[in-house]
Amino acid sequence: MSTPDILISLQNTAFFSAIRGGRPGTEWWFPIVETAHVFSLAVVFGSIALVDLRLLGISATRTPMSKLSEEVLPWTWRAWVVAAIFGSMLFISKADTYWNNFETRMKFLFMALAGLNMVVFQLGAYKGVASWDRSTPPAAARLAGGVSLACWILVVVFGRWIGFKT
Amino acid sequence: MVREFGTWLQDTPLSLGLQSTLWFVPVSQSIHILSIAVLFTSAMFINTRLLGFGAGGRSVSDVVATHLPWMWRALAALAITGILQTITEPVRQFITPIYWYKMLLIVVVAVLTARFASQVRAHAAQYDAAATRPASARTFALVSSALWIVIVILGRFIGYVWANYL
Numbered sequence: 154m155s156t157p158d159i160l161i162s163l164q165n166t167a168f169f170s171a172i173r174g175g176r177p178g179t180e181w182w183f184p185i186v187e188t189a190h191v192f193s194l195a196v197v198f199g200s201i202a203l204v205d206l207r208l209l210g211i212s213a214t215r216t217p218m219s220k221l222s223e224e225v226l227p228w229t230w231r232a233w234v235v236a237a238i239f240g241s242m243l244f245i246s247k248a249d250t251y252w253n254n255f256e257t258r259m260k261f262l263f264m265a266l267a268g269l270n271m272v273v274f275q276l277g278a279y280k281g282v283a284s285w286d287r288s289t290p291p292a293a294a295r296l297a298g299g300v301s302l303a304c305w306i307l308v309v310v311f312g313r314w315i316g317f318k319t
Numbered sequence: 320m321v322r323e324f325g326t327w328l329q330d331t332p333l334s335l336g337l338q339s340t341l342w343f344v345p346v347s348q349s350i351h352i353l354s355i356a357v358l359f360t361s362a363m364f365i366n367t368r369l370l371g372f373g374a375g376g377r378s379v380s381d382v383v384a385t386h387l388p389w390m391w392r393a394l395a396a397l398a399i400t401g402i403l404q405t406i407t408e409p410v411r412q413f414i415t416p417i418y419w420y421k422m423l424l425i426v427v428v429a430v431l432t433a434r435f436a437s438q439v440r441a442h443a444a445q446y447d448a449a450a451t452r453p454a455s456a457r458t459f460a461l462v463s464s465a466l467w468i469v470i471v472i473l474g475r476f477i478g479y480v481w482a483n484y485l
Contacts (some may be wrong), residue, residue, distance in 0.1 A: 157387070184475070184476065184479050186477070188471075188475050188476075189412075190473055191352070191472065191475060192359070192468075192473065194356070195352075195356040195359045195360060195471075196356070196357055196359065196363065197356075198353065198357075198360070199356040199357050199358075199360020199361065199363070200360050202356070202357060202360075203360070205363075212389070213385045214386070215381070216377065216381075218424035220376055220377075224376060224377070225364075226485075228360075228363075266330055285373050287411075306353060309349065309353055309356070310349045311352060312343065313348055313349050313352055314345060314349075317345055
């Protein structure tokens, strides 16, 4: 499927042309937006890794799971929204390039899988967290932690590879 | 002088071997980014706790004990990948002034962090109670946050400015 017209139209607006450095004096817009994207994605990965490592019984094992989630996940959400805003700016500025790029599609695929895994976990194993809050998480929870960690690592890796291929 | 050291280094067997291993730079940079995420988020959780706007559920000494080991592990991974990346493309790094500023700031923040950590270990109860917590704890949180942010920006911008120094 070729790049949707709406994205092409947005890509060619003055704002998104500036983001990709397509207008005089805008050469530093892309690096700045990209750096902001890197900071926010760092917090997404760093915080979700904390929760996943807890589920895997590797880190913060003294802290009850529910308490850690309560403290950490708001940061994950806030950072994700910020990363998505800056990421969208980067994406739309060169929509035609990214839409057709394999690494970009893989990145979004693994992000979707991470999200799906999170929903399954919240509706499943996490519902009974009171019974394993301070002990070893059940197998389903450990699996969710492992899948989440693997998916987000792949999101970051494919994200970096986009930079090498475009 | 650094340019000569760089050209000498890039002709060594190790450097030539890394240069011809095409997957090395993408893999190393991916590990580098994931480690930045772990380090930056660990620092964020410690520093927000010290500044009073992390979740108050965990004590300062507990937060430090949980996150600091991951900071050091991430820093070790960053050092290893960073050194290998430098050996692969030495001239590019050495001729760029911000590369050296970044290295200097890393040493500074690492020393400050190590000092802070030993003080928290030695006086845990004092750091845990808000009333007795030294004012230097807030200072450390602000200074180390600023340093890490600048370090990440400098690191990213090496890629954008190095060609200007050729």
